[in-house]
Amino acid sequence: MKHLMTAALIAAASACAAEEPVTYTTDQSFEDVTFGLESAIIDAGLVVDHISHTGEMLERTRADVGSDVVLFQAADVYSFCSASVSRSVMEADPMNVMYCPYDIFVAVLADKPDETIIGFRPYPEGPMQEVQTLLDGIARAAIGME
Structure with a gap:
């Protein structure tokens, strides 16, 4: 039984790792997209909890970890939550707490300086689709795709 559970967990982890993010690409500047996202x-009545300046951190530590690869011109991750949506999905399953807070990233890849990408991780079918719908609406609004 233990081996079956381990195999199931490995298969589930592999399936999740293989999922591609939901992304939108625009020719708008990084600054315009992050302003639009904020x-x-x-506008959705939410508050940004935290902004991770992931691109800056990776560039700042690049030499320290022995890399010469520049990944991004810029990359930030915005974290926030919605009391009403979170309550809804957690009343359906309290373990949905593992998805909170919700994140949307904005990035300009080093090899594609004329494109800004905005996106988020996909969520599982069921109650978490309410979160995915919220994030999709916010990401699309950020770049004027409403």
């Missing part, structure tokens, strides 16, 4: 989050 505005869309606020």
